[in-house]
Amino acid sequence: MNKEIQQFLTYKKNYHNVSLRTIKAYQSDLTTLQEHCCEHKVDLTQGILELMEQLHQNAQLKPTSLKRKMITYRMFYKFLVTKKQIEPDIEFEHYRASYIIPKKMPRTLKIREINQLLNYMYQRLSDSRTSLYQKRNCIRDIALLELLISTGIRISEASSINLSDYDQIENSLLIYGKNRKERMIYLSSTETRQALLTYLAIREQFHPSDQSFFLNKYGERLSIYGIENIFAKYIDLANIDTHATPHYLRHTFATELLNNGANIREVQELLGHSSIVTTQIYTEVSIERKKYVLNSFNYRNELDVKTSK
Incomplete structure (x- = not known):
């Protein structure tokens, strides 16, 4: 066998x-x-x-x-x-086996924690005590985490990006998801676009051995393990008290889209989910959306009997 x-x-x-x-x-x-x-x-x-x-x-x-x-x-x-x-x-x-799987809510980072993470990284980059080698790596790391935060792509998708997948004129990226499924994503964040351009300007300092977009210290494709290590390092350095993984950024991206009024079908397409059932789990953690719906449409709010002033 x-x-x-x-x-x-x-x-x-x-x-x-x-x-x-x-x-x-x-x-x-x-x-x-x-x-x-x-x-x-x-x-x-x-x-x-x-x-x-x-x-x-x-x-x-x-x-x-x-x-x-x-x-x-x-x-x-x-x-x-x-x-x-x-x-x-x-x-x-x-034959059909039945394994009862407890429902788990997607874990997210708070917006203040993401702000804290990015603030630390940009401060580290501008710190005069940061060596040139550390600055080089920091520029790459900022580009990587800015991309994960603003697009919600999987770390395996980020790892597999090649230079030819990035269209600087259209500000878009061609992403290869699970089962080689392609989707085009648009880079709406000015900060993310600038971070990517800044990284590309110094990418040759990594002595690339191929056309991989994100490179490790050997000039080879940055692996998912490398991405996990980078994320864990900055979470620790930024003093964020959490056991978060990079996938939390994907959960946060989806949840905040729904909080801000995005349609679930649109979120499904952006995340590259084959089934909307997978996307629907994020509606469970979209607290802001729940507040909006209940404040706007709960009929109890319109009843005449009031006990509060």
Whole structure:
């Protein structure tokens, strides 16, 4: 099965634009499945059902992890069936597992925290004590975080941007989302546009080895891990008391759009969600929008009986 696993991983990496972290998760899940099938001498579909039942009964994993594993195994099964490496298993295809997943609200940063973050970064850049090497990195980091804040793109999307994807005349970026789905985003923020131009003016100082937009210290494409480290560094330096990840910026972007009156379909398109169901979760945390709706349309506000002055 090892050969088939490698073929599947190569396929997902080349044709579905998934991150290295996702590839590693696929590999871990499939290696566990391979070991189970070999140990118990069962075929693929029987091994999947046995392993998932075992994990479920032992309560070793959260429902979200169980669901993710099952999705991985189904993708692998469909890949092998499509490649005619195994015969279809109708019973397996009709099998439906139910993992009750608790509803979690998207976590966001407060506007004052984002202001605090950006203020620190710009102050660090202008500080005479900051070395030239640190200034170079700071210019890149400001451009990166300005982009994440003002567009809500995923860090995997930011990492995969190439120079040719940026249209300076139209102030737009071509983004490759999940499954290589393309969308064009407009850079509405003057500060973000200026930060990107400032970075591009000194990009050669990173000695680029390719056409990647954001570069690490070796002149290579800045990875998602590099982006996470940059974000964590400035969150700490800016004394923001939170366990936030860069994805909080995406949640904040979506929530604030809804707070300010954006249509949920428009938010769906900007975020690159395939289904509006994914976008609807942000309506749950849009407090300002709730205030507006209730203050404007709650019929109790118009009743004659008043106890408050």
